[in-house]
Amino acid sequence: MAGAMPALAQGQEGGVLRILGSGDLGRLDPMTVATVGDNNFVRATARTLISYESSMDEDARIAPKADLATEVPEPTNDGLTYTFTLRDGITWDAPDGARDIVAADFERGLKRTCNPSLGTPFLTYYVSLIEGMDTFCDGFAEVEPTVEAMKDYIQNNDISGIETPDEDTVVFNLTEEAGDFIYMLSLSAAAPAPVEVLDYLPDSPEYRENFISSGPYTLAENIPDVQTRLVRNPSWNADSDPLRAGYVDEIELTFGLQADAAIQQIQAGDADMLYDILVPPALIPMLQATGDDKLVAISTGRTAFIFINTKSPNVDGALADVRVRQAINYAINKAAVVQQLGGPFVAAPQNGIFGPGLLGYHDFDLYPSEDAKGDPEKARELLAEAGYPDGISLKMPFRNLNNESAIAQTLQASFAEAGIEIELIPVSAADYYSKYMTNPQNTTDGAWDIAPVSWSPDWAGGAARSVFQPQFSYDGRHQTYNYTDYNNDEANARAKEAINATSAEEAARLWGEVDEIVMADAPVAPFISQNVVVYHSDAVENFEPYALGANGDWTNVWLDR
Known part of the structure; x- marks a missing residue:
């Protein structure tokens, strides 16, 4: 050796x-x-x-x-x-x-x-x-x-x-x-x-x-x-x-x-680090106010977005119209969700499918709004163009866990301003992905119209494939987390070029193009990237x-x- x-x-x-x-x-x-x-x-x-x-x-x-x-x-x-x-x-x-x-x-x-x-x-x-x-x-x-x-x-x-x-x-x-x-x-x-x-x-x-x-x-x-x-x-x-x-x-x-007890032990010097416990949002402002440099936010490329069910028969199949999906993107008050999670130290508005820390992540926004607070007027305009001047009503399940109920209510409020009425459907954390979202029958029957989901890349750096391939490509075989079999041949071709790229710079540029191609179709509505906050x-x-x-x-x- x-x-x-x-x-x-x-x-x-x-x-x-x-x-x-x-x-x-x-x-x-x-x-x-x-x-x-x-x-x-x-x-x-x-x-x-x-x-x-x-x-x-x-x-x-x-x-x-x-x-x-x-x-x-x-x-x-x-x-x-x-x-x-x-x-x-x-x-x-x-x-x-x-x-x-x-x-x-x-x-x-x-x-x-x-x-x-x-x-x-x-x-x-x-x-x-x-x-x-x-x-x-x-x-x-x-x-x-x-x-x-x-x-x-x-x-x-x-x-x-x-x-x-x-x-x-x-x-x-x-x-x-x-x-x-x-x-x-x-x-x-x-x-x-x-x-x-x-x-x-x-x-x-x-x-x-x-x-x-x-x-x-x-x-x-x-x-x-x-x-x-x-x-x-x-x-x-x-x-x-x-x-x-x-x-x-x-x-x-x-x-x-529990989180509070663990952090108390660390502050008392009886323990040193956390394993699977994240610092609760309520504690973050207090620790920041005291200038505690032992509070650390780590970017991992984790993102949260609304998956849009283009197969839903509800509202006469309205979600198959790209203008309706674009309206959903415009409607979200991302800044409100960021604040709910603990502010910019914890989360940031997200506009694409690739999160910070991945080759391909870049600063772009096809559905911009002032200070990421949403543009309900633009959303209403697009709904009217699509034939829904009086708005639409949609079903949105969410994981009944931690602060996800509060986030669902925040999303519901911002959609309401844009003329999109949301019926919230709480689902247990154990069942949300394993039984509810990954059941194709729920998708085609319209059990849900839009759904908040999150995704973390499987490796660091050049991990765009691990975000794109399982969620945004379809080769005739249904993939578990591409709930609607979304596919775009142009995005697939550009992704293959990115995978074969000979330099990190070229890969980043090509994956960036993939991101913009996908977001033009608006199969999802990204709203935050989230840091892991440890102590x-x-x-x-x-x-x-x-x-x-x-x-x-x-x-x-x-x-x-």
């Missing part, structure tokens, strides 16, 4: 980093991880070929950096081949002691993603892009979901597009150019897997009891819904890791707390956010106490 890099600049080593959460970690097996919160656990325990540096600088935070690889490679073979060389000193904390991470571990990791027992939600990005992976996954789907059968299949079948010519080299061959493939390799699903994990079902109790780490920390204790404790990984080599310093000795997560104690130093975790990087903070 080659290309070791010096460790990060030294801070203060030692101590226990105490983190408080409301709910538990979801998954501990990196292949199965799907939530932003769990990405922080992955950051500490599992390394990938590509990752990100933790930074307060938003541009630095989303730039892909070499992690287990010596460098971020340029593609060859007309953009279809990516070749990675592994670093020196990268090891597994194996049962028999430190063992080198080798090329075959990366193929094994991706093989596991399409197992029939418990896979990854990110499979869609790899399965048709890596040559031969679709064939491998199709075969895997027929295998009995037992440890023995799955281990046998993985060990005796290969993905033709992944080559391991020696222990230090991994080669990926793609079916088409994909400028964002590098970013996909930062996802937890692309982490290497040691051979021992084939002896357990993915993320099973047995997997957790025999946890093997490649990061600076490893699992010492996991009591579901109570506590998880990480300790130093004795096999981790700081000289091989340019992105993690591993300052603290232990990381202790305690679960079951930490006086003892925490070097609180630098990690992009995929939307929190301070556990592996790079140190404690001053």
Whole structure:
């Protein structure tokens, strides 16, 4: 292996980093991880070929950096081949002691993603892009979901597009150019897997009891819904890791707390950071008024928008008329929603499908209004042009959770000023996406006309594909979150150019064009982009956010106490 890099600049080593959460970690097996919160656990325990540096600088935070690889490679073979060389000193904390991470571990990791027992939600990005992976996954789907059968299949079948010519080299061959493939390799699903994990079902109790780490920390204790404790990984080599310093000795997560109680503990010095708890909007002005610099807002590209049901038979199919959809865009008082969420520190008016922090995000507004307060007169004018001079009545479900009821009422009030009467339909948080919005019958029957939804990109930086592809493209197969099968051939063609772009600048320009093409059709009405607002104690130093975790990087903070 080659290309070791010096460790990060030294801070203060030692101590226990105490983190408080409301709910538990979801998954501990990196292949199965799907939530932003769990990405922080992955950051500490599992390394990938590509990752990100933790930074307060938003541009630095989303730039892909070499992690287990010596460098971020340029593609060859007309953009279809990516070749990675592994670093020196990268090891597994194996049962028999430190063992080198080798090329075959990366193929094994991706093989596991399409197992029939418990896979990854990110499979869609790899399965048709890596040559031969679709064939491998199709075969895997027929295998009995037992440890023995799955281990046998993985060990005796290969993905033709992944080559391991020696222990230090991994080669990926793609079916088409994909400028964002590098970013996909930062996802937890692309982490290497040691051979021992084939002896357990993915993320099973047995997997957790025999946890093997490649990061600076490893699992010492996991009591579901109570506590998880990480300790130093004795096999981790700081000289091989340019992105993690591993300052603290232990990381202790305690679960079951409410937001107010957690923040009180942090202010009292009894805890250090938050896990899945966000600072309540009511507390933000108070903390800001005292100049508390431990309050941190992190941009993740998360957006909220109104999805417009063009298939609804209600109001004589009015929503199929682009003028009605444009009226909905003009009607929203975005500034009022921003204020309700805690002001500009927490949220900002949003005008396109790509949020801040993504390549393709840019400042444009096809449906402008003064101070983002909405233009009800313009909305009424468009409704009249479409044949609805007296306005229209629409059904709007919303998640009955936290402050989403208040946001729904704010939207209802701004629509009323534009002559759009809204019937609010509360839906439980557990059912909203899983049963209500993703039921195609609800869409075609007109159970809803417009609906507030939110979306976060699956990776950082060049993640526009993970926003556009699942929500705004249609190839004849219904996608779960493209509720109305919206499609625009011009946007698809421009998106393909963006995916194949050879530079970040070109990709950003092309994705920006995609955004404007989609918004001209107005299949949605974006209204806010929302930051993740977190808090930490006086003892925490070097609180630098990690992009995929939307929190301070556990592996790079140190404690001053």
